[in-house]
Each structure stands twice: as C-alpha cells, then as structure tokens.
Amino acid sequence: MIPIFESWRQPVKLLFMAVAVAVVLVSLVFSNRLVKQLAKEERSKIEIWAAAMELLPKSGESSDMKLVLQILQSNKTIPVILHDKTAGSFSANNLKIPEGDASGYLLKKTVEFEKKHAPIVLEELNQYLYYDDSYILKRLQLYPYVQLSAIVVFIVLAFTSLVSSQRAQQNKIWAGLSKETAHQLGTPLSALTAWTEYLKLRSFDPVLIAEIDKDVDRLRVIVDRFSKIGSVPETGTAVWQEVVRRSVAYLEKRISGKVELRFKFPESPVVVQLNEPLFSWVVENLTKNAVDAMGGEGVITYTMGERGNYCYLDIDDTGKGIAKSRFNRIFQPGFTTKERGWGLGLSLAKRIVKEYHNGKIFVKQSEIGKGTTFRILLRRRW
Template sequence: MSYNWILLAYVSVICTSSILFDQTTHPLVLVIIAAVYMLVHFAEKRIFLPTVFEMGLLVAFHWLSQMDWCLPLYLAQMGKHFYKIRNLNSASAVSVLYTLTYALVSFSYMPYSPYGIVAVLFSSVSCLIFAVLFYRYIHTIENHARQLKNEKKHLSTHDNLTGLYNYEECHRQLTQLVEAQAAIVLVLIDCKDLKSLNTTNGFHGVNRILQQAAQLLRIMFPEALIISRYGGDEFAIVLEANRPQKVMNTISQQLAYEFPKLTGIEINYGMAFYPNDGLSKDDLIFNAEQSLYDMKRESWLKREEHMLRSEKLRVVGELASGMAHEIRNPLTTIKGFLQLSRADNFNVRPWYDLIMDEITRMSMLTAEFLQFSKPHAMQFKVHSIQNCIQRVISLLDSEASRLGHSIRFDDHPEPVYILMDQDKILQLLLNLIKNALEAMPDQGLVHIRLLSKNNQATFEIADTGKGIPETELDKIFVPFYTTKDSGTGLGLSICHKIVQDHQGTMEVESVLDKGTKFIITIPTASPDHSPAAVVSNGMHVC
C-alpha cells in the first residue's frame, strides 16, 4: 500500500473519531478540510507550492478535529520534507517549525491544566526527537545507497587489478574527447614478454608487475586525460597535444628510456594524434594500433637479427673448436716424431712416411673446411640428373668391384632436368655413394632410385650396411662429427650445404644391421630454363 493511501486511511480514522466523540464543533467543515487535504496529497505534482497547502490544511484539520492523534500526520509531513532536504540546519528548522505548530494548535483546544500542559510538551518533545532520529536514519540509508551506487559505477568503469579505467570506459571517454574536438594524442602501450614471466614469477608476480606499471604511469603522466588498462598487458594513455612535436618527444623519452629502467619491462608503443591522424575515434585507434604494430615488427626484426648474429657466432665458435681439435692431433704426432728425430741426430727417415701422412691429412682437412665455410660463386645450368648419376657410377664402378659390392640404378623413364651446379652435384653423389660403399663391411648393394613428381626430383641412395644408431642420426650433419677412424667429419656437412644451395632438402633413414638411406629432393626445371643464374654465398642472383 502506498504512502498516500495509508495517509488517507489515517485521516479517515481521525475524522470519524472526532465526529463520533464530539470533539469537533464543525463536522462538515472537518470532512471538507480532510478531503481537500488528501486531494492535495494525491495531486501535489500538479499544484504550485503543494507543501504550503499541505501544511495549512494540516493545521486546519488538527484545529477542527481537536485530537492529539494528528501527531503522526505532522511526523509524516516532516518525513516528506526530509527526503528533499540535504542540509542539517534546514532539517532542524523544519522540525522545530512543525513541533511548535503542533504545540500551539494543541494548546488552542486543550484545557489549561498541569496534566494537559505536560502532555502537550511531552508530545512536542517526542515529535522533535523522532524527527531528528528519522532524519538521520533517512540520510544514513541514502548515504549507504549512494556509496553502493558509486562503488558499482567504479567497478563498471575501472579495472579491478590496477584501478585504472577499463577498456569500455576508455572508449567512452575517448569518444567524448573526440566529439569535443580536443587536440589529443592516444598512446597504446604493449608490455613485451610479460606473459612469459608467468612461468618464472607466477601469476601473482605478474599481477604485481602490472600494478607497479599502472602506478608508474600515473606518476609519469599526472596530466593525462585518460589512463586505462586496455587489455591483458596493454595500457592506453590520452594526453592533451596542443604542441604535438613536444608531446611526442616527451612521451618517447618517458616510455623508451624511463619506464623500462624503472620497471625492468621492455615495451612497444604507438601514437596517433587528433585531428592529424584521424577525425574519428575509430580512425585514431586504428592509426595508434598500426603505429604499435610497426614498432613491434621493428623490435621483432632486431631481436631476430640479434639471435641470428648470436647463432652465427656460436657456429663459428663450434667450427673453430672442431678445427683446432682436428689439427691438434696430427700436429701432436708430428711434434713427437720430430722430438724422436732430434734424439736420433735429426734422422727423420724412419718416420718420414708417417709425418707426410699427417701433413696430407691436415691439408685435406683444411681444404674441406675452406670448401665448407668459404663463400663462393656457383654457376647454375640445366642438366639431366640421370647423366650425373651415370657418370658417378662409372667413376666408382671399379672401386665397388674391388670391395665386392654392386651398384644398381633404377632410372626414371623420362629425362629429369635440374637447375644445378654440375660439379657440386657430382661431388654430392660421389660423397654419398662412397660413404655407402664404405659402410658395408661385407658384400653388399648400393641401390639408387630416381623419382620425379610435382616438379620435384627425388633420388634415393640406400646401402645394406650396418646402419646408424637412432641416437646419432641428429648428429651426422654436424661439422667434424664422424664415426670413421680416418674421416674429417665434414663430408656430410658439405653434402647438406650443397643440397641447401640448390633449394632442396636432405633426409636420412637408417635401421641397425639393415642399412641406411639418404633421400635428396631438389626442384626440377624445364630443358629450356634460363641458365643465367648465379649463386653467391648460397643466395640466388639473377
């Protein structure tokens, strides 16, 4: 039941009781005043100064009814005022006014006796106390409701972790700034590699870093119009940009140097100025994101360049270490023989052949190393791979017969042409087939197959030797790694490099005691393909 209907019921009870108990001398006037009083309450939104009318009608109703029961009506009337009054002094004045009015009207009809006077005073003081308590109660509830509303608004517009504006609020305020045509700059910030810190610092550790970053942004940009957590590890800042160049220099100085130094976090950032880089919010965000992407790309390229340089230095170090190790062994042998010859009055004849073998080994090793590492130009022409295979077979046929092995070649029915450096492909085939012959201690077979499909030539060289253990398959292309007693460990590395220079791939399959198979795949070419291609340092130049 609403407030006005409760008030109507109470006024009706007072009016009826006053008439029944002969308290009023003007029953008809009392009924009319009661009706008008309730009418004003129901239609107060359409009446000018309804409070004044309600107060006057209440005083008239109280005076005509001559009943103390009207006290709750005064309290109800005060309560309506208290919902609109925010000042404590005003509320106190209204409370005193209603209390005095109630007391004066009550004294007008009550006989002057000690009891009557005390009863009116008691009712008046009670009215005043109740009014004060009621006012405090109302405003306590209202303050609590206001706090809840503000907290709800804060939670809906701010990020819980950092306390900055969230993504939606950032867009809303940015829209307002653009509509106001304010000269601003939007800065998007992305923290590099922050997600990877979850494994080292843990989830809570990364949260602390984000909180510190947010606090630092507040300190570094106190004049910012907006500071927002734009995403998981992204932030957005909006600043006034009346002098774009100065603002750009300040932002770059703070974000490129100060921020990483204070937080230990490398960042990428992008900027877009209104109205120079966009006349709408979406254009501004797009250009800022594009600027951020460009910086990310540049940072990524620098990182890749650094990693490539580090990898090159590592490879050079490994090659140098391997080369030093391989040369030190024959040098140690030669040194020993020379020391022995000194004891024999420098007669080196007994050790001459051994010394020459070690010197030959060093010469071969350095020659292969230079071939593997030295940049060189290669002349590419279109040749038939069948001719190359047949030529290598004819060169190694006598060697295979001497070792008791045989070579079988399964040719492709059609000619297969490859854009190649013929000398390098011959070297590749010679190395692989010689390795296959040496890998078979007993009588065996070297099986060569040539396939062509989808513009790719594939030739397989398989032996029936002892095979390669699975644990060593990943090492066979590493320079200086060998399982032979007299090998340099560069043969397969050179083969692998030749295949790469021809834009091909090289794979190996092996089963212990059954044999090993090398699979080389190189793009084919048409017989009339232009031969004017030169490779320098492994890069094609046309």
C-alpha cells in the first residue's frame, strides 16, 4: 500500500532539493566565470605594467616619461615582485615586507606567485615580474564558498521549517481525530453501560454479563487513550513487568492459540515513569503486528532488562522479518505493508514513546524469514 502522507510529501522534497541544487550550481558557475574574467583582466594589466617597465629606461621625452610613470603608479591592488637577474635584487609593490631578511621573504613569495601565475619576462632588462591575485580577486574567489554556505544554511532552515510545518499539521490531525473519536465513542459507551446494568437487574446469565463488562471496560480504556492524544498525559512510577503483563493479558485470550507468549523478565522490579493506558497501547500494537507478521503462528518473546540509565523492553517475533531499508520508514504515518492497513499503529507507538515518555523505539534487528525485534528504551526511575 502507498503511504498516505508519503505520496505527496516525497515529490515536494524532491522538487525542493532540485530547486536548491539548481540555485547552487547556477551561482557557482556564474561566480567561477566572473573570477576567470577578472583574472584575465589582471593579467592584461600586469602585462601593460611590465611593458611600461621596459619603456622606462627608453623614455627620453617628458610626456613619454609621464605616461609610463602614470601606468606604473596605477597599480595599487595587485601584489608584484620584480626580480633583477643581473643585479640579483628584488623590488616589490603592494606587499607588506617584514623587517629583517627582506630578500629571503621576497624569494619565498616569488615561488608562491609562480605557482599561481607564470612570470612575465622582461628580456631586454633581464628581469622577471611575478604577481599575485589582487585583494579584490581573492575575496571574489572566496565569495562562492561564502555564498554556498549561506545557501546551505538557507536550505537547511527552509527544509526544517517545512518539516516542522508538516509535523505540526500532522499533530493537529492526530489530536483532532483522537479527540473526535473519544467524543463519538462516549455516547454509545454510556448506553452500553446502562444496558449492562439493565441486564443485571433482569437476572441474565452472570457469565455473559461479565464478558460484556470486560468489553465495556475495554472500550473505556480506548476512549481514555484517545482523549489523552494531543494533551500532556500524567505519568507515574510503575513496575514495568506488571504493566507489560497487564497489557498482554487482554490480547492473550483473543489471539490465535498457535501463538506462544514468552516472558524473560528480571526478578527484581524494573521501575519506570509512564502513563499505563498509553503505554499499554504501544505494547498491544507491537504484539498485534507480531501476530500478523507470523501469520497467527509462532513465538513472541518479551525480554526486559536495565542498562545504564535506561531500561529496555525487547519484543521479538518469529515472523517474516523487515528489510533494512524499511527500518525507519515503518514508523512514518501511512506506511503499511498490509492490504487493509492504515499504517498508523507504529507511528502512534513512536509518538507515545518519544513525545509522552521521552523514550526511544526502534527496530533492534530483523532478518527476512526469521523475525524481528523491536526495542523500547525508557529512563530508569531510581
């Protein structure tokens, strides 16, 4: 069966991711082209600057000298180093030279500059001109990464907001549906209670009335559970072994006789903080799923223990198992492998354990054809 919420939520996620990737790619391509264009312009400027250096000794007229000096003085952003091979000297422009060994520092810089750009050779003067990217170009080279970081942050925030919005909407649906269900069940439940009292007065079969009372009490528990969804339920300390046994007791008489229930509980009480009506719902859902997975025949084992600050409850079945790719998806609302299932049982179980008991529920292990183990973790009550 196709998940109810997944059928429309997945396309939205894919579209959102596609748009985000497209924005990032367009931004990176544009920035990269801009950087390359600016780098070419700087290369042209340096070549003109080098040509001016070669013309400087030849400029006899004052007008030519003025133009050459104007060109040389125009470079205020591109770091350059001029190495005179004949004299073995270095001169630099737009570089902060530390005090001390200036020649050694400039020699190291020429090596760095040469790795980025091929030097310009002034053959007539036997000089080599090394240059680095301007400060503007360096900032522009960093800009795509800053922009990418900003886009990633925006995508994360937008995606988180979208997920939160969807989750809030689902929570409203959960709460509204649960409250309405509890309200609708209240009227026939009151009528059933009155009818059982009437049957007692008419001296009907006590055994039959006792069974009806059990089902009426069961309906009261269900109404109580639904009424607690969407609000903060009250919790109290309880012995976990007793809660689990009471939760299973109702189902034990209503499932196939070919299903064996085994309990591996410690002798000492495992005390936890929980709301029994809601937590019993979790145990019942997992037990029903286990029975369905085994086809009404097999063994369900309830194992309990303590580990550090947590207590754990493992519910293990000998059913058909779950593929690893579905370990997380099975807890999503609407996801089900049953032809007539709604896919709400495990989602509800996770909500009860996580939000109402600050615990965890997950698939501990599963093997196709051999069975599945669900684990529930609750904080230990000292």
